Amino acid sequence: MYRKASSGRFIGLSTFLIVIVMAVFTWVMYGMALQVFKMTDIMIELNDSIKTMVASTVSMSEDMHRINANMSDMNVNMANMDGSIASMDTKMGNMSGSIATLSNDMHIMGASMNKMTYDVGQATYAFSNPMSYMWGNPFPF
Numbered sequence: 001m002y003r004k005a006s007s008g009r010f011i012g013l014s015t016f017l018i019v020i021v022m023a024v025f026t027w028v029m030y031g032m033a034l035q036v037f038k039m040t041d042i043m044i045e046l047n048d049s050i051k052t053m054v055a056s057t058v059s060m061s062e063d064m065h066r067i068n069a070n071m072s073d074m075n076v077n078m079a080n081m082d083g084s085i086a087s088m089d090t091k092m093g094n095m096s097g098s099i100a101t102l103s104n105d106m107h108i109m110g111a112s113m114n115k116m117t118y119d120v121g122q123a124t125y126a127f128s129n130p131m132s133y134m135w136g137n138p139f140p141f
Helices: 008-128
Strands: none
Touching: none
């Protein structure tokens, strides 16, 4: 038995298995170290993001103060606009009479469009078939 435990094959196989176990252990530890390294990078990025978020929040607070001041100015402007709207109402009434006249003129112009469309059709036919006036009409020229 002593000879079997101390034989070259047994020692070689044992050494080979130890090397394999140590290689697997080293590989697992390397993978874990990579994960810890990645997690550390993520924590650093998270810290930078939180710093940026705090700066953005401070900027947003300043913007909200400016918006509040602008809203106060807008309230004053809205009160002034009430008077302008009353004046505009009078002008809209005057414009209403002009629109009635314009509507009548548009109606007259629409009636003329039918005749004009017919004339354009005749002119187009004349340009596309110039010989039709010589042979297709009772009075050629």
